[in-house]
Amino acid sequence: MSDSSTxxxxxxxGLDAAxxxxxxxxLFALTVSDHAADAAGVVYLDGNSLGALPRHVPERMxxxxxxxxxxxxIRSWTxxxxxxxxxxxxxxxxxxxxxxxxxxxxxxxxxVNVFKALVAAVRMAGDDRDxxxxxxxxxxxxxxxxxxxxxxxxxxxxxxxPAELPTALGPRTAxxxxxxxDYRTGRLHDxxxxxxxxxxxxxxxxxxxxxxAGALPVGLDxxxxxxxxxxxxxxxxxxxxxxxxxxxxxxxxxxxDSPLPGWxxxxxxxxxxxxxxxxxxxxxxxxxxxxxxxxxxxxxxxDVWDGVSVEAVRAKSLALTDFFLECVEAYVPDGRxxxxxxxxxxxxxxxxxxxxxxAPAVMEALIARGVVGxxxxxxxxxxxxxxxxxGFADTERAARVLAEVLTEAHG
Amino acid sequence: MSDSSTxxxxxxxGLDAAxxxxxxxxLFALTVSDHAADAAGVVYLDGNSLGALPRHVPERMxxxxxxxxxxxxIRSWTxxxxxxxxxxxxxxxxxxxxxxxxxxxxxxxxxVNVFKALVAAVRMAGDDRDxxxxxxxxxxxxxxxxxxxxxxxxxxxxxxxPAELPTALGPRTAxxxxxxxDYRTGRLHDxxxxxxxxxxxxxxxxxxxxxxAGALPVGLDxxxxxxxxxxxxxxxxxxxxxxxxxxxxxxxxxxxDSPLPGWxxxxxxxxxxxxxxxxxxxxxxxxxxxxxxxxxxxxxxxDVWDGVSVEAVRAKSLALTDFFLECVEAYVPDGRxxxxxxxxxxxxxxxxxxxxxxAPAVMEALIARGVVGxxxxxxxxxxxxxxxxxGFADTERAARVLAEVLTEAHG
Numbered sequence: 152m153s154d155s156s157t158x159x160x161x162x163x164x165g166l167d168a169a170x171x172x173x174x175x176x177x178l179f180a181l182t183v184s185d186h187a188a189d190a191a192g193v194v195y196l197d198g199n200s201l202g203a204l205p206r207h208v209p210e211r212m213x214x215x216x217x218x219x220x221x222x223x224x225i226r227s228w229t230x231x232x233x234x235x236x237x238x239x240x241x242x243x244x245x246x247x248x249x250x251x252x253x254x255x256x257x258x259x260x261x262x263v264n265v266f267k268a269l270v271a272a273v274r275m276a277g278d279d280r281d282x283x284x285x286x287x288x289x290x291x292x293x294x295x296x297x298x299x300x301x302x303x304x305x306x307x308x309x310x311x312x313p314a315e316l317p318t319a320l321g322p323r324t325a326x327x328x329x330x331x332x333d334y335r336t337g338r339l340h341d342x343x344x345x346x347x348x349x350x351x352x353x354x355x356x357x358x359x360x361x362x363x364a365g366a367l368p369v370g371l372d373x374x375x376x377x378x379x380x381x382x383x384x385x386x387x388x389x390x391x392x393x394x395x396x397x398x399x400x401x402x403x404x405x406x407x408d409s410p411l412p413g414w415x416x417x418x419x420x421x422x423x424x425x426x427x428x429x430x431x432x433x434x435x436x437x438x439x440x441x442x443x444x445x446x447x448x449x450x451x452x453x454d455v456w457d458g459v460s461v462e463a464v465r466a467k468s469l470a471l472t473d474f475f476l477e478c479v480e481a482y483v484p485d486g487r488x489x490x491x492x493x494x495x496x497x498x499x500x501x502x503x504x505x506x507x508x509x510a511p512a513v514m515e516a517l518i519a520r521g522v523v524g525x526x527x528x529x530x531x532x533x534x535x536x537x538x539x540x541x542g543f544a545d546t547e548r549a550a551r552v553l554a555e556v557l558t559e560a561h562g
Numbered sequence: 563m564s565d566s567s568t569x570x571x572x573x574x575x576g577l578d579a580a581x582x583x584x585x586x587x588x589l590f591a592l593t594v595s596d597h598a599a600d601a602a603g604v605v606y607l608d609g610n611s612l613g614a615l616p617r618h619v620p621e622r623m624x625x626x627x628x629x630x631x632x633x634x635x636i637r638s639w640t641x642x643x644x645x646x647x648x649x650x651x652x653x654x655x656x657x658x659x660x661x662x663x664x665x666x667x668x669x670x671x672x673x674v675n676v677f678k679a680l681v682a683a684v685r686m687a688g689d690d691r692d693x694x695x696x697x698x699x700x701x702x703x704x705x706x707x708x709x710x711x712x713x714x715x716x717x718x719x720x721x722x723x724p725a726e727l728p729t730a731l732g733p734r735t736a737x738x739x740x741x742x743x744d745y746r747t748g749r750l751h752d753x754x755x756x757x758x759x760x761x762x763x764x765x766x767x768x769x770x771x772x773x774x775a776g777a778l779p780v781g782l783d784x785x786x787x788x789x790x791x792x793x794x795x796x797x798x799x800x801x802x803x804x805x806x807x808x809x810x811x812x813x814x815x816x817x818x819d820s821p822l823p824g825w826x827x828x829x830x831x832x833x834x835x836x837x838x839x840x841x842x843x844x845x846x847x848x849x850x851x852x853x854x855x856x857x858x859x860x861x862x863x864x865d866v867w868d869g870v871s872v873e874a875v876r877a878k879s880l881a882l883t884d885f886f887l888e889c890v891e892a893y894v895p896d897g898r899x900x901x902x903x904x905x906x907x908x909x910x911x912x913x914x915x916x917x918x919x920x921a922p923a924v925m926e927a928l929i930a931r932g933v934v935g936x937x938x939x940x941x942x943x944x945x946x947x948x949x950x951x952x953g954f955a956d957t958e959r960a961a962r963v964l965a966e967v968l969t970e971a972h973g
Contacts, residue, residue, distance in 0.1 A: 180632040197636045204632035209624060216623055216859070220801055221591040221615035225608045225934065233802055260850025262824030263674060270714075287836065292825035292850060295838040299821050303681075303714040310836070335834070382851070390631055391644055391854035410710050413673030414703035421939060423746070425698065425721070427706040439671025439703060440793070442856040443802035448627070523636065528832060 155481045159547050166474065166543035172467050175539040178455045179388075180204040194545040194552075196524045199362060199502050199535025202388030202452075211451040215444065236446050237394075237415075237437050243453045244387070244396055247461060248360060248379070249370035254398055256433040257383070257449070258441050261361060261395040262292045263411070264380040267436060268397060269300040269328060270410040272355040272378055275403060276325035280354065284309045284319050284327040290334045293359055297328050303410070313340045320352035326377075327354060331369065332362035332500030335527050337472075337492040339363070339500045343374045350375065355403075361385060365456075366501035366538070367465040371398055378403070386501070386537055389449030397436040404432055413438035455539060467538035468501040471546055475503050475534065478550030487557045491531065502535045509560065516556040522549045566892045570958050577885065577954035583878050586950040589866045590799075591615040605956040605963075607935045610773060610913050610946025613799030613863075622862040626855065647857050648805075648826075648848050654864045655798070655807055658872060659771060659790070660781040665809050667847040668794070668857060672772060672806040673703045674822070675791040678847060679808060680711040680739060681821040683766040683789055686814060687736035691765065695720045695730050695738040701745045704770055708739050714821070724751045731763035737788075738765055742780065743773035743911030746938050748903040750774070750911045754785045761786065766814075772796060776867075777912035777949070778876040782809055789814070797912070797948055800860030808847040815843055824849035866950060878949035879912040882957055886914050886945065889961030898968045902942065913946045920971065927967040933960045 167173055181195065181203055195203055219231040228234045241255030269283060285297040287310035294310065301308040311319040313329055320327065327349045332339050342358060349356040355377040363369055365386025371379055379398040383389035399407050414420050415437035418428040429435045476490060488505040507513055507530060514526040524534040534549065578584055592606065592614060606614055630642040639645045652666030680694060696708040698721035705721065712719040722730040724740055731738065738760045743750050753769060760767040766788040774780055776797025782790055790809040794800035810818050820840070825831050826848035829839040840846050887901060899916040918924055918941060925937045935945040945960065
């Protein structure tokens with residue numbers, strides 16, 4: 152071990168000792184996997200793709216399946232609170248994204264929620280506004296769905312880089328759809344300023360929070376966001392494909408006109424009326440029967456946030472990504488990787504993306520040595536830092552193993 | 563016990579003894595619930611709303627949660643087959659509804675799938691066909707979603723009773739959406755004849771199979787159905803809110819133009835391309851990240867169909883509903899209930915609906931005595947007969963308890 156790695160390992164130990172969130176790690180199942188070549192176990196830096204399992208979820212789900220489904224059966228829709236789960240769990244997510252209760256409903260995938268939000272936004276904006284502006288660097292599904300929403304509502308799609316967004320806004324803009332954090336580079340976009348710019352153009356701001364919720368403060372209410380969507384299986388640890396959520400600001404709820412008015416969004420679902428009358432409130436964003444097993448796993452998983460402040464999470468997240476960049480700089484030979492993630496804290500989410508020649512083989516070697524990040528083709532190594540269960544020693548080790556892999560590969 | 567009840571109880575015992583499907587009951591968790599006032603346990607006649615729990619599902623789900631999510635984490639998308647689950651499980655459902663492989667994909671709710679199917683059907687039908695005909699007696703969500711599809715595609719919605727359907731079809735018809743079995747009355751509609759009538763008008767037939775799949779043969783391929791949707795939590799026992807499915811006949815797949823083109827339906831999802839190119843085959847019906855926990859519970863639940871023929875299920879279903887009607891006629895005082903379910907086998911699904919004065923209180927009393935059906939407001943008692951786990955003695959008991967409740971209530 153070089154002097155620098157001894158120093159950085161010591162620094163990591165100090166940072167871990169002072170970390171007020173360190174105790175949260177015990178809430179997660181992070182045992183040594185049979186996969187880890189290294190006896191130190193896995194460093195899981197892919198929680199920005201699939202969050203780790205909170206330890207108590209299996210027991211809760213065994214009860215949901217065996218007792219609520221198996222014994223109570225149909226009675227559980229009322230007696231086990233299944234029917235109201237979408238809005239109840241929405242209210243659990245609300246404080247994590249800066250929303251007052253009654254504005255978030257959980258259900259469907261992020262893609263489906265982007266569709267609801269954009270069509271509803273276009274309808275609220277009125278017929279004289281015929282453009283939907285969309286972040287051109289967005290996660291692709293948002294762009295595909297925005298194109299479909301534009302086609303079905305007779306609007307024109309205007310793709311722009313987020314930095315150019317203000318120049319694309321105007322009297323024709325109905326809505327703008329932007330990712331809070333770029334899924335590839337980890338760049339954090341300026342939600343307050345862009346929302347203000349959208350509002351100054353008289354349009355509605357729709358935010359995709361997939362890569363920010365649970366990693367940093369969002370402030371939906373404080374910044375006057377109109378509509379937002381997000382997934383729950385990344386920093387919120389809801390489980391694979393856990394249902395997404397939809398935020399509809401209270402001031403817009405009466406005019407929220409969903410393109411997917413399923414029976415769950417009806418004012419009186421069990422009247423089984425042939426005509427549709429929308430429910431009041433966030434419930435209007437529901438569609439069909441909610442996927443209870445996935446939904447209740449998410450609800451249980453949210454317990455790990457009890458007593459945790461999002462501000463503390465953000466502070467640790469920035470400390471982790473700062474430290475990772477410091478270690479990479481110290482260990483990795485010059486010129487072998489280039490960070491795509493901004494240095495400025497105000498522009499950084501909770502991941503570090505490194506462009507790297509031969510990235511697929513490098514990521515494969517990292518995973519074989521117990522450092523799990525992921526690859527974004529063709530050449531991006533992506534490392535997600537989840538403050539609830541990643542520590543500074545993990546971070547130092549990840550950078551050290553990366554340096555070893557790169558040194559061995561090209562000697 | 564009256565003579566007639568002794569006779570019918572004996573008849574039930576004989577029918578149960580001769581029932582080749584009787585052994586399937588052991589595959590389900592149907593233990594005595596704390597809820598049952600009667601030591602004989604619960605007669606569960608609400609499997610047409612939420613199917614009972616197959617006994618092996620809890621163990622399978624414990625493995626999915628603890629090992630696949632908890633230990634393998636992100637690797638499970640490939641190593642545990644999560645990514646291909648929607649089409650793999652679709653192929654498990656296919657033989658139950660008479661479809662060759664490669665035409666069914668699982669995911670999203672029934673409502674969302676109705677939307678995909680109808681918009682795609684309208685697009686295939688072409689611009690000169692401006693009407694969507696919809697079963698006016700349908701489960702309400704289908705009507706609400708059809709109205710939204712009509713509004714977004716600039717078509718006119720034409721609601722008709724299924725019997726009148728042929729008269730509503732014409733050169734302006736783009737598509738017709740019909741329920742195979744009416745959720746309220748249990749009436750089975752003539753899928754082959756109505757599909758033919760729709761085709762003769764040059765339109766596409768979209769069938770909702772929620773109340774038929776798993777209860778009777780559907781014959782999607784044999785009858786040339788164009789598109790179909792269905793849920794999986796009724797006769798398919800997939801669990802509360804288990805994902806729905808979408809059938810796109812192979813001959814239409816190349817032209818299937820989804821209004822919800824999420825990244826999971828892209829030809830190369832991990833290219834993360836900014837432009838959308840639809841995948842080949844049924845995969846084109848996918849949208850966003852699938853809800854893995856709910857989906858894998860469904861996959862496990864489908865094991866109870868191994869070695870079971872849908873024809874045998876249909877024969878037992880008709881025998882059960884015949885026998886229930888016979889017992890109701892023998893036990894219940896004249897005029898207290900009226901069956902809304904057709905006598906003719908060709909017009910009957912797998913439930914019996916009885917209109918009854920004071921139905922809410924009657925259903926409450928039935929449930930208190932361990933006979934679980936459900937209520938459809940204002941006055942319908944609904945009893946679902948699931949041939950894999952309901953027997954003839956259950957059926958006789960249900961009718962007998964119904965008669966007791968009605969006799970005590972009104973003397």
